[in-house]
Amino acid sequence: MIFDETRDILEIVRRFMHFFVEESCGICTPCRAGGVDMLNKIERVVAGRACQQDLDECNQWAELMRCTSRCGLGTTAARPIITSIDKFPELYEAKLSKAKHTLLASFDLEKAMSGHAEVFKNLVEEVRK
Amino acid sequence: MSITITIDGNEVEAEAGSTLIDVAADNGVYIPSLCYMRGRECLGTCRVCSVKVNGNMMASCTVKVADGMDVEVDEAESKDMRRALVEINFSEGNHNCPSCEKSGRCELQAVGYEVEMVASRFPYRFPVRKRDHTSKYFFLERDRCIFCQRCVQFVHDEETGKKIFSISKRGTHAQIDIDVELADKMTPEQARKAAEMCPVGCIIEKGLGFNDPMGERKFDVKSIRERALAGEEE
Numbered sequence: 001m002i003f004d005e006t007r008d009i010l011e012i013v014r015r016f017m018h019f020f021v022e023e024s025c026g027i028c029t030p031c032r033a034g035g036v037d038m039l040n041k042i043e044r045v046v047a048g049r050a051c052q053q054d055l056d057e058c059n060q061w062a063e064l065m066r067c068t069s070r071c072g073l074g075t076t077a078a079r080p081i082i083t084s085i086d087k088f089p090e091l092y093e094a095k096l097s098k099a100k101h102t103l104l105a106s107f108d109l110e111k112a113m114s115g116h117a118e119v120f121k122n123l124v125e126e127v128r129k
Numbered sequence: 130m131s132i133t134i135t136i137d138g139n140e141v142e143a144e145a146g147s148t149l150i151d152v153a154a155d156n157g158v159y160i161p162s163l164c165y166m167r168g169r170e171c172l173g174t175c176r177v178c179s180v181k182v183n184g185n186m187m188a189s190c191t192v193k194v195a196d197g198m199d200v201e202v203d204e205a206e207s208k209d210m211r212r213a214l215v216e217i218n219f220s221e222g223n224h225n226c227p228s229c230e231k232s233g234r235c236e237l238q239a240v241g242y243e244v245e246m247v248a249s250r251f252p253y254r255f256p257v258r259k260r261d262h263t264s265k266y267f268f269l270e271r272d273r274c275i276f277c278q279r280c281v282q283f284v285h286d287e288e289t290g291k292k293i294f295s296i297s298k299r300g301t302h303a304q305i306d307i308d309v310e311l312a313d314k315m316t317p318e319q320a321r322k323a324a325e326m327c328p329v330g331c332i333i334e335k336g337l338g339f340n341d342p343m344g345e346r347k348f349d350v351k352s353i354r355e356r357a358l359a360g361e362e363e
Contacts, residue, residue, distance in 0.1 A: 026276060026296070026303035029176050029214055033221040036301055037251050057250075064213050067186035068176045 009088055010095065013080045014042045020077035031074025034065045038078050044106055045095050051105040055085055055092055132196035137203050149192040149200065150178050158202050159354040161211060161240045163218070163328050164277035165190040167360065174278050177214045177240065181207050208244070215241055216249040223255060223272040224329070230339055231330030233346025237275060239353035258304070264312040266320035267332050274305045274331040284323045286311045293323070294332075305331065 003012065017039045026032040041058050044050045062078030069075045085092055097105035130145045136158050143152040150160050151167060163175035171190045178189040181201035189200075201207065218224075218237060226232045258271035280294035293311045297304050315323070324334040343349065 021301065024300040026298075026300045027174050027278070029174070029217060029221075029275070032276070032300060032303070033217045033251070036254075037217070040252070061213075061251075064210055068179045068188070068210055068214060070173055070176065070188075 009084055009091055010042070010046050013084050014039075014046055016080040017042050017077070020073065023073060024077070025073075028068075028070035028074060030065045031069045031071075031077060034061055034069075035074070035077050037061060038065070038081060042081055045092060047108070048095055049097055049106050049108060050092075050095065051097050054106070055096075058082065058085060132194065134194050134196070134198040134200060136200045143194050145195065146193050149180070149182070149189040149194050149198075152194050153180075153189065153200070153202065154357050154360065157358060159243070159357055160189050160202055161215070161243050161353070162190060162357075163215075163236055163240060163275060164279060166279065166283070166326075169283060172278050172282060174276060175214065175218070177211055177244075179207060179210055179214070180204075186210065212244040212246050213250065215244050215246050217251050218275045219246070220249040220251040220253045221256070222258075222274065222329075229273070229330045230333055230337075231273075231327075233343065233349050234341065235330055235348070236328035236353060239348040243352070243354055261307060264307050264309045266312060266315060266317070266335055267307065267324065268335060269305060269307055270331050270333055271305055272331075273329045275329055276303055276305070277328055279326050279328065280305070280323060280332060283326060284319075286314065287316075287319065288314070 003009075017035070021035045021039050024031045024035050038058065038061060041050070041054055041061075044054060058078075058081050062082045065078045066075050069077075099105055131142055132145045133140055134143055134152070135141070136153055136156060139156075141152065141156045148171065150162060150165055153160050154167075160178045160180060162178040164172040165175075165178060173188055173191045176188050179186050180189045181187075181204055182189075182192055183199050186207060215237070219241070224237065226235070226238050229235065232238060256272070258274075260271055261269035276296060278296065281292060281296060284293050285291065286293055289311075291308070291311060293308050293315070295306050295308070297306045312320075321334060324332045326332075341347070
C-alpha cells in the first residue's frame, strides 16, 4: 500500500487494527480477545487519552499475540501498532495525554457526562415550552 | 521409537510423536491448559499451555515431540504469557467465582490459582450476553464461555453423530449455541458428562445447584496440578 505524507498514520493504524478485530475468527484466545484490547488502546491514543503506560502495554500485549496466537492473522495483527510506535515515536508522544493532576488519563469525561448533557438539554427544552 | 528431549534442563525419555503436554505431565512437569483433554484430539484454542520449544513459544498440546527438542516450562517470559492468557479470559467474560455454581470444580478458577493470577492486567469488559435456558438439561451461561470448543468437538448426538453444541458468529461476536432438539434427546448421563466437560460454569446442569459442599469440591480435594500429573481425565 502506498500512502503520501498527507495521510494520518495513527488513523491508518487504527483502521488496520479494526480490520483485524473484524477478521478474527475467534478460535484462539490471544487473537480474539487481545485484538480488541489493542484496538481500544489505539483508539485511546487517537483520542489523546493515552499515557506512556498504554504504549508500554501495547508492546507487551502485541508480543503476547505474536507468540501465542494460532495462525498468521493473530501473530501479525498487532504489527501495525508496534512498528509505528517504533518508527514514528514522535507521533505517539504528541498524542499522549497532557492532563495535569489527573488520576486516570484514560477517563473519558465527555462520555461519562453524555447522559447528563442529554438530560440537561431535554430539561431546557421542557422549560422553554 | 524412544527419543530424548530436554524439559527445563532435564533429559526425558519419550515415545516419538507423542504430545508434549502429556510427556511433560508423565515426567512430573505440569503445564496448565483449559481446552486440552488427555486422550482426546487437541483443540489448540485456549493457548494457555504455551511453552518455549527450541526457543519459540508453542502451544504444547499441539506439539509432537521429536528427538533433541529443548523445552522450557519454568521460564519467566512464557510463565508470564500463560498467566496473561488466563487473565484475558477473565476480563473477556464475566467470571464472578463467589457467585458461580462451578466454583471449586471450575478449571479456569483452578488454573488461575496455578498460574498465580491475582487480577487481570487487561481491562474488564463486562459484556452483556444472553443466557439460554431452553433445553431440558442445561443452563447455558454465555457470560462464562471461554470458547474452548470442548463441547462443540466432543459432544455428539448418539444416534446421528451430529454436533449438539456449536459456536455461531465469529471473533468478538462469537456465541455458544445449543441444538435444543438434539440436546433434549440426550441421556441424563450424557448430559452430566457434557456439563462436567465444560472447563468453566457455562454449561450448567439444571436442578443441581451447588451440589458439592465447600471443602469437598473437586479442586478443594486435589489441585488441578495434582490431577494432571496423576493423568486423571477431567
